Amino acid sequence: MARFGDALATGADLVSAAERAVLEATRSLDAYADLICFFVCGADPDEVTLAGQRVMALAGDAVTLGCSATGVVGAGRGMEEQGAVSVWAAHLPDVTLAPFRLDVIPEGDHLAVVGMHEPDSDDRAALLLVNPYEFPAQSFVERSTDALDGLPIVGGLADGMRGQDSVRLFCGGEVVDAGAVGLMLGGSGVVGTMVSQGCRPIGRAMVVTKAEGNVILELAGDSAYERLESLVNSLPPEEQELAANGLHIGIAMDEYADDHEHGDFLVRSVVGADPEAGSLTIGDMVDVGQTVRFQVRDYDSAAADLVDRLQVFNEETGGRSAAALLFSCNSRGTAMFATSDHDVRLVQQNLGIQSVGGFFAAGEIGPVAGRNHVHSLTACVLAFEN
Structure with missing residues (x-):
């Protein structure tokens, strides 16, 4: 033994x-x-x-x-x-x-x-x-x-x-x-x-429709920055504060899953946002067709x-x-x-x-x-x- x-x-x-x-x-x-x-x-x-x-x-x-x-x-x-x-x-x-x-x-x-x-x-x-x-x-x-x-x-x-x-x-x-x-x-x-990974998802899952390396240009056919802006504006104040202090994004590991729960995502940081280009830069490579979902992290989550x-x-x-x-x-x-x-x-x-x-x-x-x-x-x- x-x-x-x-x-x-x-x-x-x-x-x-x-x-x-x-x-x-x-x-x-x-x-x-x-x-x-x-x-x-x-x-x-x-x-x-x-x-x-x-x-x-x-x-x-x-x-x-x-x-x-x-x-x-x-x-x-x-x-x-x-x-x-x-x-x-x-x-x-x-x-x-x-x-x-x-x-x-x-x-x-x-x-x-x-x-x-x-x-x-x-x-x-x-x-x-x-x-x-x-x-x-x-x-x-x-x-x-x-x-x-x-x-x-x-x-x-x-x-x-x-x-x-x-x-x-x-x-x-x-x-x-x-x-x-x-x-x-x-x-x-x-x-x-x-x-x-200590995060919880916010908003809905979306498909990456345009990307270059670790830069997401479009989510579900629209500007990635505008998608994020719309999501943040819809959040309650306490979650807006969490997003402002450190936003993350989950990349789905299995595109064939019927549902993507929080344990199904590889969590990476959102390290930059460009409103003019409408893009988001994240801490990993992402491909067109992958499913992503924004995430926040705090003590409770x-x-x-x-x-x-x-x-x-x-x-x-x-x-x-x-x-x-x-x-x-x-x-x-x-x-x-x-x-x-x-x-x-x-x-x-x-x-x-x-x-x-x-x-x-x-x-x-x-x-x-x-x-x-x-x-x-x-x-x-x-x-x-x-």
Whole structure:
């Protein structure tokens, strides 16, 4: 039977915090650890490195994977912008683990990603941690669904409290400051993945009738800008304010669906509007014929969507989850909710589990409608069973 443990330790001495966290997490297993995932938040990149090295030194024969972050999750808590180490440990007799490290090399007139394993028939998911400053995360993840025969990828983009130069990745005893690291996970012990995009739709769904790249020119045969303007003017004042503070658009992932509900859309930001051209610029490519629907996000919608997604996931997987890894956007936490603990507590409550580890990411990775994407302002989960 699988066993899980997690711990979160804080303090100015990150190495000491790392020791306390790894010992507490592994002690609660009452078995040897097969996998230790850990996440380190600290102001000094050298201290973050030493803390990560200390976790790996104490991990014994366990596979180790981790990264730096601006906030970490563990022991039912979230901790942001202060010295903390989160350790999640697992004894996984029914899971195969194949670590990998990805690098980027020149190949002709473009860059190629090397180091990815071919998935085995038994693989159920891949866990991926990325240095977003040194690795083409968006393009790699977008192509991964086809390249990996539909294998779901979940994880996050690492960061550090000093930005680009403070990002650290950890894998198998090594410290990496570029590229990406990860694991192929196979076997019946992997329950699956869940993504909560935290938005709710406004207005009706419309078909894109003219577009160029990531610029929508027409919706349902009329100016995209005028369609949006008409929609916003029809909204109640509180929703107009939400739209003004950050409007999003959902791109339907299955054009053949009879109805498009909120979980059927890939949510992207509306990043620009040109009233003279009548166009809207969004944070992804869109094709003529695709269905889109405008979306808004606030505290209530983000919380409700996370609960809904977790409950649907729990029902669809037969309540098999016993532990999970959680990757929440670094713009969630106290930037969106009253407490840093918001997302981890909801995961525990709605999946009926205790051991949840993770971090606040600079971008989250997870599948929507069967395709892998890099997201923002989401919460992504990878769940395991006993």
